[in-house]
Amino acid sequence: MEIVVDYVKTRNGFNHVATMYKNGIEECSAKQVWINRTWESFDGESAIKRIIKKWCGKNELLQNKMESVFIEDYKKEDMGLW
Numbered sequence: 001m002e003i004v005v006d007y008v009k010t011r012n013g014f015n016h017v018a019t020m021y022k023n024g025i026e027e028c029s030a031k032q033v034w035i036n037r038t039w040e041s042f043d044g045e046s047a048i049k050r051i052i053k054k055w056c057g058k059n060e061l062l063q064n065k066m067e068s069v070f071i072e073d074y075k076k077e078d079m080g081l082w
Contacts, residue, residue, distance in 0.1 A: 001027075003051060003070055005044035016047035020055055030054050048074065 001022050008015040013035040020027045030051035048070055056063040 003048055005047050016044045018044065018047035018051040020051050028055055
């Protein structure tokens with residue numbers, strides 16, 4: 001499973017769009033809209049959390065595990081958004 005976060009400039013700010021892929025096939029996507037400034041720990045953090053929550057539904061245990069794995073991997077590999 002892989003999450004890719006893209007930066008999209010808008011007229012009033014920008015969006016982070018996260019897309020989750022499983023075996024190279026898009027599973028789902030989520031968007032975080034920012035009007036002015038982001039207060040995230042790292043770029044794309046909110047979009048990653050949003051897509052994981054969307055994919056996991058009400059399973060909080062799975063959601064917490066996936067967040068820790070994907071966010072730590074994202075930070076370690078410094079994938080970069082743009």
